[in-house]
Amino acid sequence: MGILSKESICLNAVAESKRDAIQQCGKLLVDVGCVMPQYVEGMLAREEIMSTYLGNGVAIPHGQFDNRGDILKTGISVLQIPDGIEWEPGEKAYLIIGIAALRDEHVAVLGNLAEVIEDEAIAEQMKITTEVDVILDYLNKEN
């Protein structure tokens, strides 16, 4: 299984709060066996210190340096919230990308994500698509 697979993608999600969104996104990483449940607490703690909102409706919650011990294997999860959830005052996130990385196996996926964020049309498509393959095709693209 790759770093990002369809098992770690959840489309058409609804979140009550940013905290709820991070918990759902973290649970995807727990369910595919990438992290221990306490890693999600680390994701929440990191977000308190500094927002992981990147712009164009994308946030990348992840743990802190000290949470590395709770990572079992490198993985990425995607929580798509078509209605968005307020991440920063006046800024909604629609694509929540959970990250747990031990080494550099995930760099290519994040490189693709950076391209998506810079391309508003693709980002827009990913925020509303009902096809998991659309997400996989953009983020798992080989360069």
Place this chain on the structure above:
Amino acid sequence: MANSINSEEVTKIIFACEAGMGSSVMSVSSLKKKLKKAGVQGVDVVHVAAREIPENAQLVIVHKGLSKVAVAKAPNAVVLAFNQFLNDPIFDKVVAAFVQKEVITSNVG
């Protein structure tokens, strides 16, 4: 603390964030693309966790919240602090400095 370095002497740019697994990875990808587009060669861009910044680092780019950590880890490095992980104006300034072979000056300290 060294305040400036000639861009021609820089062989490696280090991006640091707290965990070294998310934000800095995105910034590295973005800056690499900008450097390539500008035709700059011979400089490597890597990401690390702030507490693992090597002491002999030449040029370190960090979020402003981590600039003190960076200066403490690599006192001889030129440290540049930014506010946004993607598309911060400082990235274009760095690229321009490499293209025009200019001196890069630290913006913290």
